[in-house]
Amino acid sequence: MKRVDTSEWPCTIARSAAVLGDHWNLLLIRQACLGMRRFDDFQGELGIGRNMLTIRLNGLVDEGVFRRVEYQNNPPRHEYRLTDKGRAVYPVLAAMAAWGEQWLSGPEGTPIVLHHTACDHDMRAVVVCSECAEPLNVHNVLAIAGPGQRK
Amino acid sequence: MKRVDTSEWPCTIARSAAVLGDHWNLLLIRQACLGMRRFDDFQGELGIGRNMLTIRLNGLVDEGVFRRVEYQNNPPRHEYRLTDKGRAVYPVLAAMAAWGEQWLSGPEGTPIVLHHTACDHDMRAVVVCSECAEPLNVHNVLAIAGPGQRK
DNA sequence: CCCACTGAGTTCCATTTTGCAACCCAATGC
DNA sequence: GCATTGGGTTGCAAAATGGAACTCAGTGGG
Numbered sequence: 001m002k003r004v005d006t007s008e009w010p011c012t013i014a015r016s017a018a019v020l021g022d023h024w025n026l027l028l029i030r031q032a033c034l035g036m037r038r039f040d041d042f043q044g045e046l047g048i049g050r051n052m053l054t055i056r057l058n059g060l061v062d063e064g065v066f067r068r069v070e071y072q073n074n075p076p077r078h079e080y081r082l083t084d085k086g087r088a089v090y091p092v093l094a095a096m097a098a099w100g101e102q103w104l105s106g107p108e109g110t111p112i113v114l115h116h117t118a119c120d121h122d123m124r125a126v127v128v129c130s131e132c133a134e135p136l137n138v139h140n141v142l143a144i145a146g147p148g149q150r151k
Numbered sequence: 152m153k154r155v156d157t158s159e160w161p162c163t164i165a166r167s168a169a170v171l172g173d174h175w176n177l178l179l180i181r182q183a184c185l186g187m188r189r190f191d192d193f194q195g196e197l198g199i200g201r202n203m204l205t206i207r208l209n210g211l212v213d214e215g216v217f218r219r220v221e222y223q224n225n226p227p228r229h230e231y232r233l234t235d236k237g238r239a240v241y242p243v244l245a246a247m248a249a250w251g252e253q254w255l256s257g258p259e260g261t262p263i264v265l266h267h268t269a270c271d272h273d274m275r276a277v278v279v280c281s282e283c284a285e286p287l288n289v290h291n292v293l294a295i296a297g298p299g300q301r302k
Numbered sequence: 303c304c305c306a307c308t309g310a311g312t313t314c315c316a317t318t319t320t321g322c323a324a325c326c327c328a329a330t331g332c
Numbered sequence: 333g334c335a336t337t338g339g340g341t342t343g344c345a346a347a348a349t350g351g352a353a354c355t356c357a358g359t360g361g362g
Binding site for chain 2: 094
């Protein structure tokens with residue numbers, strides 16, 4: 001009766017969901033994207049229990065999303081930093097933020113505005129095709145079996 | 152000791168995570184994006200327990216992601232269809248698929264290839280700025296308080 | 303020297319969630 | 333009239349979750 005593990009399913013969404021389909025993981029990566037690195041900071045900011053936090057951080061380190069770095073050694077202390085793989089989750093968070101902004105904001109409006117420093121505009125994330133740069137939607141994308149397919 | 156609910160936090164990612172930070176929800180929406188609508192089809196394809204499935208589908212209907220539609224009434228039978236809000240999750244899934252493809256594929260390569268019918272190319276999703284169309288990354292986006300902020 | 307504090311975790315325990323299997327019900331199909 | 337189909341419940345045991353208290357090593361203050 002272990003929780004179902006989808007990390008080996010022949011589907012990139014299922015595999016991603018094994019890591020990203022957990023609200024604490026998402027929130028931890030979000031905080032890390034904002035520059036947070038320390039155990040107690042994550043704990044205090046998110047209100048996650050310390051035991052949960054330990055389990056999540058270890059899991060994300062095992063996944064290669066975080067790296068555990070000693071930042072002083074007397075007494076030994078470490079912090080959790082995003083790896084390249086971890087930083088690559090940012091676009092997913094941005095897409096989730098865009099969805100949340102459009103569909104989950106109350107009448108007061110969005111609680112967070114994203115500002116793109118590269119072009120100096122407030123913006124929202126848009127998910128587009130790598131080949132033609134048009135926005136994607138359910139109707140214009142087909143999923144077909146790739147080389148790693150087996151099931 | 153109920154599971155922490157982040158749906159009212161003043162953060163669009165936390166709010167989205169309350170819905171999308173659950174692997175079954177993600178997988179159900181994925182299946183629905185592929186055209187699946189029936190209880191038994193979801194159950195059989197994903198292998199999710201029937202009780203879990205009931206809870207998840209009801210939850211997603213309450214959230215407004217799915218709509219429960221009667222497709223015959225003798226005996227009464229219904230199916231679950233995506234609403235506009237539900238279809239709007241697709242870009243998030245596409246972004247997750249792109250991350251999974253790059254970081255979670257084994258040596259055999261990706262199990263799934265996405266094909267953009269609009270431009271007739273195989274592609275991956277790219278998350279860009281709505282204003283300048285440049286790809287986003289951790290370093291060039293700032294999160295600042297919006298009108299709905301309070302905390 | 304003693305005490306409190308900091309950072310980063312453990313441990314314990316009571317609730318919830320999961321997952322699985324078995325069961326229910328109404329209308330067909332054969 | 334008996335099994336099948338679609339869409340669920342119910343019951344139960346194994347895990348995950350959340351909260352609070354406790355640990356441990358070094359530091360800073362008095």
